[in-house]
Amino acid sequence: MRKNAGVTSTRPDDLGPDPAPASASAPAPAQRTRLIATDLDGTLLRDDKSVSARTVAALGAAEEAGIEVFFVTGRPARWMDVVSDHVHGHGLAICGNGAAVVDLHGGAGTHSFVKIRAIERTNALEVVALLRAAAPGTSFAVERTGGIGHELAYPPLHLDPAVTIAPVEKLLAEDSGQADQPVLKILAHHGELSPDAFLALARTAVGDTANVTRSSPTALLEISAAGVSKASTLALCCAERGIAPHEVVAFGDMPNDVEMLSWAGTSYAMGNAHPDVITAASGRTVANNEDGVAVIIERILAQRTGA
Structure with a gap:
């Protein structure tokens, strides 16, 4: 059992951390993965703020396999155009560190709020x-x-x-x-x-x-x-869909990802991650510029198909 900032989750005992930042480790059991939650800057996006062709393909393949993809970011909704072309269907993002859930359907300039958790x-x-x-x-x-x-x-x-x-x-x-x-x-x-x-x-x-x-x-x-974070809003969205923490794989690189990585059943610190993120995550992958999120998604899908 892992605990962080009041958020508790459980995960299988065999999903231990890997101290080596240069390799991807501890993928979730493929049959349990129902949702992928990924941070953007420093995680899914490369340093030039692009989404690589490999990552676009991995996101599409995950959704074709029935795995939902949530973008979970500190960015405001109006900065989400960078991924609008890659949401492949559901088009939902958790923005503002959990303060809003945003529908990205319709492309640039048409984003709408579907859930708001404001500060008074x-x-x-x-x-x-x-x-x-x-x-x-x-x-x-x-x-x-x-x-x-x-x-x-x-x-x-x-x-x-x-x-x-x-x-x-x-x-x-x-x-x-x-x-x-x-x-x-x-x-x-x-x-x-x-x-x-x-x-x-x-x-x-x-x-x-x-x-x-x-x-x-x-x-x-x-x-x-108070109580609003990437983790707490992701937990609300997952509960609405009947998705349990152990069915979620999460990725992040900075302190605002710590609660989410602790809550998810399986989580990965990027190769470029802050030390607190490495401590919170159950595994590590390569850096954002090396498509660390895509590396893990490909592994999950390969396990699912037996490839």
Whole structure:
């Protein structure tokens, strides 16, 4: 039994971790695999943000074999065009570290929300106050269903322009221009702290008020409502489909994947993964630039067919 951040899962005893980052290890029993859950950046996507032809073929083959594929990412819905052409049917993604489930059918510009797990405005403001006190110099952004707004000091880390640039308290005000849009997550950046130090400090300061994680190589934190994570939303989606944790194979590379990798019956840290991810996963595969997700999918399908 593995435990992490309040999420518990069980898996067969023979699925032990493989310490060698250069080889794929511990594939799930093929007859049990019903769903593949994969992170995007640093996992399914190569460093140039492309999806390789090998990976596209593996995703298609998995769905043809009756295995669902879920993209589970910290990205907002509007950044999902990168995989829209490769969803092969169901077209669902868990975005914003579990804050939203998004239907990708119809292609670019037509994505729609089918489930939202927002952070309440009052809780978001409490988190901001706690982090301002614990880490002076923190700057903030607010991710809503309709776009992002951020403070002037917040670095332009995003692929799209801000809807509004203003103090975070104004962005979260009841009379803000985006107040009718749910808040999916708060982002917090610090220019001097190391990424892991900032994460540890913020988790201590925020406590149970919200869920704090990170996926960026910089000191950028992603803050969701308490109890909202990739793992908890994936668990909800699987329960709706009658899929048990031991029937799920998950892939990831950064701290925001840890809970999901701990929850899934079988999980893989990429060859380029953060040390915490390696500890949480039940196996390892090769790096994202070497198509580590495709390597495991091909192995699962080969076992299923007896090839």
